[in-house]
Amino acid sequence: MERRPAGTIGRAGRQGRLKVHQISRPGFLRAIGAAMIAAAVAMPAAAQQPAAGGSSPTMDAIRARGTLICGVNTGLAGFAQPDSQGVWRGFDVDYCRAVAIALFNDPDKVRYVPTTAQNRFTALQSGEVDMLARNTTWTLSRDTSLGFDFPAITFYDGQGFMVKASLGVRSASELNGATICVQPGTTTEQNLTDWARANRIQFQPVVIERLEEVVNAYLAGRCDAYTTDVSGLAATRSVQPRPAEHVILPDVISKEPLGPAVRHGDQRFADLVRWIHFGLVTAEELGLTSQNIGQAAGDARPDVQRLIGRTGDLGRMLGVDNAFMVNIVTRLGNYGQMFERSLTPIGIQRGPNALWPAAGGLQYAPPFR
Secondary structure, eight states: OOOOOTTOOOSTTOTTOOOOOOOOOOOOOOOOOOOOOSSOOOOOTTTOOOOSSOOOHHHHHHHHHTSEEEEEESOBTTTBEEOTTSOEESHHHHHHHHHHHHHHSOTTOEEEEEEOTTTHHHHHHTTSSSEEOSSOBOOHHHHHTTOEEOOOOOEEEOEEEEEEGGGOOOSGGGOTTEEEEEOSSSHHHHHHHHHHHHHTOOEEEEEOSSHHHHHHHHHTTSSSEEEEEHHHHHHHHHTSSSGGGEEEOSOOOSOEEEOOBEETTOHHHHHHHHHHHHHHHHHHHHTOOTTTGGGGGGOOOHHHHHHTTSSSOHHHHHTSOTTHHHHHHHHHOOHHHHHHHHTGGGTOOOGGGSBTTTTSOSBOOOOOO
16 A cells, blocks of 8 residues: 655544543542551461561461462453463563462462553552552652552563554654554553654544553554554554554654562562562573573572572572572573563564673663572
8 A cells, every 4th residue: 555655644534433532540549558467477388488587568468368469461462361261371470470489389379450551550559459560660650659669670661653554654753643542541641742742743642441442442443553562562463363464663752661569668578579570580691491490409600509599598588488489480480481481472572671781681680699
């Protein structure tokens, strides 16, 4: 199909399109009350080890309940989506499973709560979920006024645009006058407005809350472009009957550092989630995989001996078994294996999520000691 000149996506030919939907935002700030649990509840013998000091109301509550409650996406290929048997799988899901392994030595002791872009924060604030592992961007306001901690950046991303190939658009600068589908209550919505203002781009937003509905609106032609994190665009394109009919434009208009979120006020739990991620990265740095970590006891490298819990007493400092990283890597693999299992098949390359300095990426773990 003939390519349109730049800046020519106007309102012509849009008669009969449905009106733009603006969904109201709920108040995100909700009072958070947490009763301190008086004494730690015993965990199964396979995962039990006394804490080296300090307490964690969240970890105590999880152990007493016997299940980690994890807020995830309602369904995003590669990150969090139930398979045909209803089993949740994906890159974010693996972080939930890793926490369950650290606490119970059992990856299945997780209850997944699907959350939308709008209700995910109130779910965490209110205690409905213990943690979010839901492609959520770390920002100053979320880290402060919403009362969250972001223990680690598990995926470096950026916002982009996807259009149908038939539109002939090759750059975001050609979207002047376009209708653009976007979810509310996200950094995506504000980034879109900021980018358009800075570049003097006029656009008509189609604002829809639920992911599946905004994707369906784009596919049905209610908007010319769909904008979200590039990883989300790749996930959406990968599940289409003819992925080649959709083009992810080369423009990246923001920084989107994604990672799990927990509530302020429980530093011990935040530390656990943080060092699980760093442990996964360290395992990849050291060449430890799900296939060989079981034989790592004979590896003389001090870094290996600390990671597998034979020296350093590091797990106990976090309130879990010293062998917690052996248990996690045995079942889930290292960071690279998790990435390759869930994200490589949908066309996402390591890019900035490669190891530093070996592969020139940004994933880098502080010393595991």
